[in-house]
Amino acid sequence: MVGRGAMTNSIEELTGSKLLLVTGSNTTETHPVISLRMKKAVKNGAKLIVIDPRKIELTKWATRYIQIRIGTDIPFYNAVANYIIKNNLYDKEYVDTRTRGFEELKKHLERYTPEYSAKICGVSVDDIIYTAKEYAAASPKAAVCYTVGITEHSCGTHNVQALANLGMLCGNFGRPNAGINPLRGQNNVQGTSDSGSLPTDLPGYQKIEAPGIVEKFEKIWDVELPRKRGITKISAMDQMIKGKIKFLYVVGENTVVSDPNANHAEHALKCVDFMIVQDIFMTETAKLADLILPASSFAEADGTFANTERRIQRVRPSISTPGNAKTDVEILLSLFKVMGRKHKSEKPADIWAEMSSTSPLFSGISYERLENEGGIQWPCPEFSHPGTPYLHKNQMESGEAGIFSPVDHIEPAEPTDSEFPFVLSTGRRRSTYHTGTQTGKAKGFDKLINEEYVEINPKDAQELKIDELDVIKVESRRGSVEAKAKISDKSPVGAVFMSFAFPETTRTNDLTSDAVDFITETPEYKACAVKLSLIR
Amino acid sequence: MLKIDLIKIEVNGTPISIPQDKRVLDAINLSEQKVPTLCFDERIGPQGTCRMCLVEVKIKEQMSYVASCTAMVEENMEVFTHSDSLIEYRKTLLELTLSEIKWDQKSMDDTSLTNDEFKMAVEEYKPTNFFPKLQTREKVKDENPFISRDYDKCIACYRCTNICNDWEQASAITIDGRGQDSKIFSFFDNKLMNSNCTFCGQCINTCPTGALSNKKLELDKPVEKTKTKTICPYCGVGCGIELISDGKKVLGATPDFSAPSKGSLCVKGQFASWDFVNSKERLTDPLLKNEHGEFEKISWKKALDTFREKLKGSIDNYGPDSTVWWASARVVTESNYLLQKFARTVVGTNNIDNCSRT
Numbered sequence: 001m002v003g004r005g006a007m008t009n010s011i012e013e014l015t016g017s018k019l020l021l022v023t024g025s026n027t028t029e030t031h032p033v034i035s036l037r038m039k040k041a042v043k044n045g046a047k048l049i050v051i052d053p054r055k056i057e058l059t060k061w062a063t064r065y066i067q068i069r070i071g072t073d074i075p076f077y078n079a080v081a082n083y084i085i086k087n088n089l090y091d092k093e094y095v096d097t098r099t100r101g102f103e104e105l106k107k108h109l110e111r112y113t114p115e116y117s118a119k120i121c122g123v124s125v126d127d128i129i130y131t132a133k134e135y136a137a138a139s140p141k142a143a144v145c146y147t148v149g150i151t152e153h154s155c156g157t158h159n160v161q162a163l164a165n166l167g168m169l170c171g172n173f174g175r176p177n178a179g180i181n182p183l184r185g186q187n188n189v190q191g192t193s194d195s196g197s198l199p200t201d202l203p204g205y206q207k208i209e210a211p212g213i214v215e216k217f218e219k220i221w222d223v224e225l226p227r228k229r230g231i232t233k234i235s236a237m238d239q240m241i242k243g244k245i246k247f248l249y250v251v252g253e254n255t256v257v258s259d260p261n262a263n264h265a266e267h268a269l270k271c272v273d274f275m276i277v278q279d280i281f282m283t284e285t286a287k288l289a290d291l292i293l294p295a296s297s298f299a300e301a302d303g304t305f306a307n308t309e310r311r312i313q314r315v316r317p318s319i320s321t322p323g324n325a326k327t328d329v330e331i332l333l334s335l336f337k338v339m340g341r342k343h344k345s346e347k348p349a350d351i352w353a354e355m356s357s358t359s360p361l362f363s364g365i366s367y368e369r370l371e372n373e374g375g376i377q378w379p380c381p382e383f384s385h386p387g388t389p390y391l392h393k394n395q396m397e398s399g400e401a402g403i404f405s406p407v408d409h410i411e412p413a414e415p416t417d418s419e420f421p422f423v424l425s426t427g428r429r430r431s432t433y434h435t436g437t438q439t440g441k442a443k444g445f446d447k448l449i450n451e452e453y454v455e456i457n458p459k460d461a462q463e464l465k466i467d468e469l470d471v472i473k474v475e476s477r478r479g480s481v482e483a484k485a486k487i488s489d490k491s492p493v494g495a496v497f498m499s500f501a502f503p504e505t506t507r508t509n510d511l512t513s514d515a516v517d518f519i520t521e522t523p524e525y526k527a528c529a530v531k532l533s534l535i536r
Numbered sequence: 537m538l539k540i541d542l543i544k545i546e547v548n549g550t551p552i553s554i555p556q557d558k559r560v561l562d563a564i565n566l567s568e569q570k571v572p573t574l575c576f577d578e579r580i581g582p583q584g585t586c587r588m589c590l591v592e593v594k595i596k597e598q599m600s601y602v603a604s605c606t607a608m609v610e611e612n613m614e615v616f617t618h619s620d621s622l623i624e625y626r627k628t629l630l631e632l633t634l635s636e637i638k639w640d641q642k643s644m645d646d647t648s649l650t651n652d653e654f655k656m657a658v659e660e661y662k663p664t665n666f667f668p669k670l671q672t673r674e675k676v677k678d679e680n681p682f683i684s685r686d687y688d689k690c691i692a693c694y695r696c697t698n699i700c701n702d703w704e705q706a707s708a709i710t711i712d713g714r715g716q717d718s719k720i721f722s723f724f725d726n727k728l729m730n731s732n733c734t735f736c737g738q739c740i741n742t743c744p745t746g747a748l749s750n751k752k753l754e755l756d757k758p759v760e761k762t763k764t765k766t767i768c769p770y771c772g773v774g775c776g777i778e779l780i781s782d783g784k785k786v787l788g789a790t791p792d793f794s795a796p797s798k799g800s801l802c803v804k805g806q807f808a809s810w811d812f813v814n815s816k817e818r819l820t821d822p823l824l825k826n827e828h829g830e831f832e833k834i835s836w837k838k839a840l841d842t843f844r845e846k847l848k849g850s851i852d853n854y855g856p857d858s859t860v861w862w863a864s865a866r867v868v869t870e871s872n873y874l875l876q877k878f879a880r881t882v883v884g885t886n887n888i889d890n891c892s893r894t
C-alpha cells in the first residue's frame with residue numbers, strides 16, 4: 001500500500017475533509033494548487049494541523065502549528081497512536097474487520113507516552129494530545145498529507161508506516177476525504193514507477209520476485225527475462241566507483257545536481273566507461289556524457305503523465321522537436337531498431353495499450369477513453385470501470401487485512417556536534433523547480449528569486465553576527481558552498497534551509513549526506529550537519 | 537445513493553429535465569442556448585453584478601425578470617432568453633458598460649482579450665450608441681514581470697478580486713472605494729510584487745475585458761494559432777494547461793478549464809511552462825565527445841551505431857548487469873515503458889531505476 005507511493009485519496013476530496021494533518025510538506029511552495037484545496041477546506045470549516053520543523057506559509061492557515069524537531073516524526077506519531085488507543089478513541093470495528101497486528105502495536109506503543117515523546121520531539125505534551133483528539137474526532141474524514149519532508153530521511157519508510165498505523169487505527173483508509181496522501185514531486189514520477197522503471201518491479205508494480213510474474217511477462221514479450229532483481233540508482237553509483245558498471249544510459253535527469261552528495265555522484269558517473277544522456281539541455285550531467293541524444297520537451301511529447309492522485313492524463317504535442325532532436329519515444333524506438341529488434345507498436349496509443357494490457361491496475365484505460373472522459377485514476381481494471389478516486393474501499397487493495405507495523409525512532413544518520421552544530425535541510429521553493437533547468441530559463445522569474453539563499457533563524461543570526469544578505473559559507477563533512485543569508489523565523493533555531501535550484505552558483509547538494517533510507521534507498525535530504533561562517 | 541429529483545422546465549419552448557438544485561443559467565446552457573454572462577465564473581459562484589444574464593421567467597402565469605446566474609430553477613418554469621425587450625435591454629446595458637471603458641473595435645481584434653464571453657456579447661448585441669464617459673482611471677505603475685493592469689478597461693465585475701480571494705486564496709487584490717469611484721487595488725502600494733500576489737494568473741484568465749492581461753503572452757502577431765490541451769511540466773499535481781503556438785514556437789499558456797484542476801495553475805504552470813521549450817540552448821543534434829573531451833555534432837546514424845557498438849561491447853565482455861538504465865520522471869510514461877522493456881528484453885538486465893527516490 002505504501003510502496004506505490006501515490007495518494008490514497010484525490011486532491012479535490014481534501015476540500016471536504018474535517019481535518020487535514022500536513023506534515024513535512026511545504027505544500028504552498030511545492031504543490032501550490034493542492035495547497036489551494038487545503039485552504040479551501042479550512043474555509044469550509046476543516047481543522048488544519050501543520051507539523052513541520054519550518055514555520056512554512058501554510059501555518060498561517062493552521063488551527064495549530066507544531067514545530068517538531070527535525071527527524072522525530074516517529075515518536076510523535078507513535079505517541080499520538082498510543083494516546084488514541086489508551087483513551088479508546090480508535091475505530092474498533094474497523095480495526096477488528098480490516099486490520100491485523102493490533103495487539104502487537106498496542107504493546108509496542110506503550111513506551112511512547114505523550115510525555116516521553118514530547119521531550120524527544122521538542123513539542124508540548126498538549127501538542128500530542130491535541131493532535132490525537134482532533135485526528136480521532138475527525139475520523140473517518142481525516143486526511144494526512146506529506147511530502148519528501150517525511151520520506152527523505154534515513155528512516156523515511158518507517159515514518160510512512162507510523163502514519164499508516166494512525167490511518168488504520170481510525171479507519172481513514174477506504175473512506176472519502178481521508179487517507180494517507182504522499183504528494184509526489186516531479187510531474188511524472190508516478191507514471192515512471194507505473195511503467196515498471198524500477199529494479200524490482202515490472203509494469204504495474206508486479207514484483208519480479210512474486211511467483212509467476214516473470215513467466216507472465218516472458219509470454220507477453222516473447223523473450224527470456226532476467227530473474228535477478230536490479231540495482232537501485234544509489235547502489236549503482238557505489239558499483240560504478242568499484243568499476244563494476246561499464247555502460248550507463250540516463251534519460252533527462254540532472255543527476256549530478258539533484259543527487260545528495262553531488263561530488264560523490266559526479267565521481268561515480270566519471271568511473272563509467274561509456275555514458276549516454278538523453279535530454280533537452282546540456283545539463284551538468286550531460287557534460288559528463290560520452291554521447292548525448294537530443295530529446296523532446298513536454299511541449300513536443302505525445303503520451304501520458306500520471307499525477308500524484310494516480311490520474312493518467314494525456315500529454316499532447318503543441319509543436320515539433322527543434323532541429324534534429326527526436327521525441328523520447330522515437331529515440332527509444334530507434335534503439336530497439338538498431339539492435340535488430342524493431343518494436344511492434346510505434347504509436348504512443350499502441351504502446352500504452354500494450355503496457356496497460358499487462359497490468360490489471362490500468363487495463364481499463366485507453367487513449368480513446370482519455371480523449372472522451374479526461375484523466376482516469378487507477379486502479380481501473382475494465383473498460384467499463386470509472387476509475388478509483390480513493391483506494392481500499394471495501395478491502396485493502398492487497399486483498400488482505402491491513403497490517404500494523406510497529407516502528408521505532410532512529411536519530412538522523414548524521415547528528416549535529418560541536419564542529420557541525422546546525423542541521424541543514426533542503427527543499428524546493430515555489431518559483432523554482434528542482435534543479436532549475438526549466439524555471440531558470442523563464443523570463444521574469446529572476447525578478448522573483450535569482451539566487452540561492454540560506455534561511456536562518458534570527459536568534460542564530462544574531463549569535464553569529466550575520467546580517468540579512470551577508471554572504472556566508474556553509475560547510476559540511478562533504479563540501480562547502482557560499483550563499484546569502486536570509487533571516488527568517490521560518491527556520492527553527494539550530495536549523496538552516498536551502499534549495500538546489502541554482503547549481504551554477506551554489507551546488508547545495510555538495511553538502512548533503514548520502515545516507516539513505518535503509519528500505520527504499522531514498523536519500524536523506526532533510527537532515528545533515530553543517531557549520532556556518534560569515535564571509536562578508 | 538443520493539436521489540436527485542429532476543424537474544421539468546422549458547427554455548424558449550424547449551422542454552428539459554434538470555436537477556432542482558441548479559440555476560436558471562445551467563438550464564439555459566443545458567438546452568444549448570446562450571445568454572451573455574460577464575461577471576460569472578463557475579468556480580466562484582454567481583456575483584450578480586453585471587446584469588447581462590437577465591432573462592424573463594414565467595411561473596404560474598406570473599412573468600418576472602431574474603438574473604439567470606443567481607436564480608434557481610423551479611418546477612414548470614418557462615424561461616425566455618431573447619424577447620425583444622431583453623435584446624434591447626442588453627444592447628443598452630452593453631453600450632453603457634462600454635462607454636465607461638477604453639473600448640473600440642480594435643480592442644476587439646486584440647487577441648489578448650482571451651475571454652470569449654465578452655467577445656460574444658459584443659458580436660451578438662452590436663453596440664452603436666456611446667455615452668459620455670463619467671470617469672477616467674489612473675494608470676497603474678507596476679513593474680511586475682507578468683501581469684499588466686489597465687483599469688481603463690475594467691467593467692467592475694469583480695471577478696478578479698473574487699477569484700483571488702475565494703479560489704486562489706491569496707487576497708492580494710481588493711475593491712477600493714464605492715460605486716463609480718471604486719477601483720481594484722493591491723496591498724500595500726498597489727504593486728503586486730509587494731502584495732500577497734502569488735502570480736498564479738487566475739485573475740487574468742477570469743477577467744472578461746482584458747483589463748488584466750498576461751505580459752508574457754506574445755499573441756498579437758497575425759498568424760494562425762493553435763491551442764493544445766496538455767499537462768503542466770512541473771510538479772506532481774498535474775494541472776491541465778493549453779499551450780498556444782504558431783506551429784513553430786510555443787507562444788504562451790492558458791489554463792485548461794476542463795481539466796480536473798478546473799483552471800487552477802501556479803506561477804510555474806502559468807508563466808514558466810514555455811520559455812525553456814523555445815530556448816536557444818536546446819540540444820538539436822546528437823553529440824559525441826572526441827578524444828579532447830569536446831562535443832562534436834554527429835548524425836543519428838552514427839549516434840545509434842556508436843550506441844550499439846558500445847552496448848554490445850559491454851554486454852559481451854562484462855555481461856548485461858554491467859549496464860545501468862535510468863528513466864526520467866519528466867518524460868511520458870510510454871517512453872519509460874519502452875526504456876525498461878529495452879533493458880529487460882534486449883539487454884537482459886533489471887538494472888533500471890528512476891528518480892522517484894530523489
Ligand code: SF4
Binds near residue numbers: 704707733
Ligand atoms: S495573480 Fe493570482 S494572486 Fe495575484 S492578483 Fe491575480 S489572482 Fe490574485
Ligand code: SF4
Binds near residue numbers: 769801
Ligand atoms: S501549475 Fe503549478 S501546481 Fe499545477 S502542476 Fe504546474 S507546477 Fe504543479
Ligand code: FES
Binds near residue numbers: 583586587588
Ligand atoms: S452573469 Fe449574471 S449578473 Fe453577471
